[in-house]
Amino acid sequence: MKKPRSTISTSSKIKFEEPKSSSSSEDEEEIEQELADVTFGELQKARSNGSHLVHPKPKEEKKGGRANKNRPMEVSCKKPVTRFREIIQGSKKVVRDPRFESLCGTLDVDGFRKRYDFLFANELPAEREELLKQVKKSKDPEVIEELKKRISWIDKQLKSESAKRTEAAILAKHKQKEREAAKQGKQPFFLKKSEIRKKRLVEKYKQLKGSGKLEAFIEKRRRKNAAKDHRYMPYRRPDNTEQQI
Template identity: 35%
Template sequence: MSIVSCFSLGEAHLEADVEPRSLCSVGNKLSRDVYVVWSLGASIRKELSDMSFEQLLQLKEELGTKVYNEAIFGESSMKNNNFKRANKNRPREMSSKVPVSLLSEVVPVKKVVPRDPRFDTLCGEFNEKAFKSSYSFLSKVKQQELKQLKEDLKAEKNSIRKEKIRYLIQRLENQEREVERLEHKEQKKQEERAMQIQLLREGKKPQFQKPVEKRLLELVDQYKELKKSGKLKKHIEKHRKKVMLKDKKKMREHNQIVLGES
């Protein structure tokens, strides 16, 4: 169907005084070109103004948004500005109405990269011996804190506050014991190394301990230390409860497997 025949057919519908609802059904019979031609007429826009909002939405779905907007508002007369320089030595002309993004940075800020000296190669390698000598004063600070906490515990009357102070005291004492254990272990390691060097100087073959032998010696030292401090019985009882809980857990898992298979 040509544009002329479509236009004449559209005029025939207009002259027949078609109701607004019938315009929606016309879209099923006429081609898209008919509605493009209709959108140019002011009479169509006048008739569309008498339609209800529901009928306008139905018409918009059938025509399409572009054709519908042209029928209501007329053809868009957007000017395509071509910003070109009249002379190559002049600055380029740009529109002042370009939308600016909300996330745009007017003044660029350098991104802050967090740095952890433990994993940064620029900070060098960790030297435990140098670290201990540099921060050896912390042990004195912790001893002073422990002394102050014990004094606060005696003077405190609030039960909740007392529990918190006891927890802090126990924590500092555990840290102190762990430091002593590591120092004792390092001392044993240095003694063993010195003995191996002495054997090499005497022309003898150095003797290296196996991991199992080292573990046995550590357990013997731990036993002697607990016996000396009077905490051996408490440690054995704690270890026994731990083993019992582990055995109960294994037995429970075994029973669940047996019941699942049956």
């Protein structure tokens, strides 16, 4: 019979690999660093409770810095970069409204109207007459349409300026009257928009009556109102007998 091999002889051939010194030293350094961050109070508390586990504080992310001021800033690649970056910081724009800025001076409405009165007194009426002549001479419908639009715009400007002048005259007259009343100790009265509109219509009535165009204006206004009323007037539906016939 064959004798069994002794286990001692085989065991002598086995070599036990010792752990690397480098890995153990690294682990020790990590443990030392973790324990260095733990406060003395937490260590005392762990010992009193009998627990040996101490949770280290989370490590703070290092902010990007520069070793030298001439080098570019290091930014983490984990954080997304904003879409719009301010590369060059320009001067801040200051928005100013000339109506409320003392640097732009004060607006003189009467002086402005006097300086630009030639536009409404001479330029626009002369342009209107010239456009009317061009409408009569031209045969192109598109050109005629453009000329009529320009004439309509000029009429609106002249009509608006005339209404503004009448309103300014009414306000100036009312202010003069209230100043004299205030000197006598009376309470000043300010006109409402509805009162200004009524006085403007009265002034227009006086102007039309003086020029002899009052009857034509009233007839034109009557026809306009009649057409407006006729638009909303209901119509009679046809009877069934009329439909059958």
